[in-house]
Amino acid sequence: MKDVYLFSGFLGSGKTTLLKHIIQQVKDQGLVPAVFMNELGEMNFDSDEIVDGVPQKELLDGCICCTGSEKSEAQIQTLLAEEEFDVLLIETTGAAHPVEALDAVFSPLFAERLNFKGIVTVADSKRWLDRSKLSPQIRSLYLEQIRHADLILANKMDLLSEEEQAKVTYEIQSLNSSAQIIQTVQAKVPMAALEKIAPSVKGEVQKAPVSKLNLNAQVLHFDAPVKRDVFEQWLRALPESVFRIKGYVPLEGDKYPHAFQYAYGMAQWLPEYMKMRPQIVVIGENLEEVKLP
Structure with missing residues (x-):
């Protein structure tokens, strides 16, 4: 790295x-x-x-x-x-x-x-x-x-x-x-x-190693496709300390993961036409309890 x-x-x-x-x-x-x-x-x-x-x-x-x-x-x-x-x-x-x-x-x-x-x-x-x-x-x-x-x-x-x-x-x-x-x-x-700026180690969820005491980032991986309404319900329940999410979300019934972005409570979905790694990056504060649905 x-x-x-x-x-x-x-x-x-x-x-x-x-x-x-x-x-x-x-x-x-x-x-x-x-x-x-x-x-x-x-x-x-x-x-x-x-x-x-x-x-x-x-x-x-x-x-x-x-x-x-x-x-x-x-x-x-x-x-x-x-x-x-x-x-x-x-x-x-x-x-x-x-x-x-x-x-x-x-x-x-x-x-x-x-x-x-x-x-x-x-x-x-x-x-x-x-x-x-x-x-x-x-x-x-x-x-x-x-x-x-x-x-x-x-x-x-x-x-x-x-x-x-x-x-x-x-x-x-x-x-x-x-x-x-x-x-x-x-x-x-x-x-x-x-x-001397040392990365913080928190929780068991695999994450991008960020040193910020206030800002953290996690890389969350999908093991299987998810239902869009379930995923969006998860989004609505996120704490306000989540500032950014971006990545590729595999949805049930679709061949390829969708490109996804989230900021300030607003989500954006874009179709992809090639196989992308099903994972998202979450950036914010106090992300220890943020896990995929």
Whole structure:
């Protein structure tokens, strides 16, 4: 399995700088890094900065989340099929919610080949102090990126006084008490800090190994076809802590499993015309009791 790290953070926080630091450290260990970058514009400004020779895919003018998820899956799948690498580094756009980004990473097509280590969020410390000036929607996203992190880099500490540094660290820790916080300048952090993010082990259900204390993922396998009404009844009974489900559901009477997606209480079924592995990936919080009907 290949270790995967997802870099999150608001626009201009220092994610690409972090990416370049980690690429070099992975190479110094004698390992081969690969990169998947998500950029909002049509030009790959940030990806031009990545070291030559590093396997790389990118999603331009879209978001790794929501409608861009399928394109992201295709790019990651191409990396797995065509390139030899040891560590996959994913940089999300500054407009991506980490929960949404995980939707693309945990594709049922390759989830079991990836060892998702965790979410590293780069927080702009100066922006934190000025967060009240952000619009409510942007401020909410900014806080969400920090809230769902496994490791937080309180970046740009050199721009703050000692009193401000202490204030930022305390307030961010209060927002996410589960994540380790490291004060950084130019997003410099040792790779060892990322490697210490350990996967959580819960329950007996086979799952994708996710380290997030709040967010977890499970890969659930179907032993036999199910009735659609039974499956949809199961969906309605799921706790609100289930954010995403996607995969291939085998229905009674149909030759091939149906492609299936679920988000925010809404389900989508799409017919498939080839044999797909009958399994789904569930992403959310407190998934220990989530089992197939």
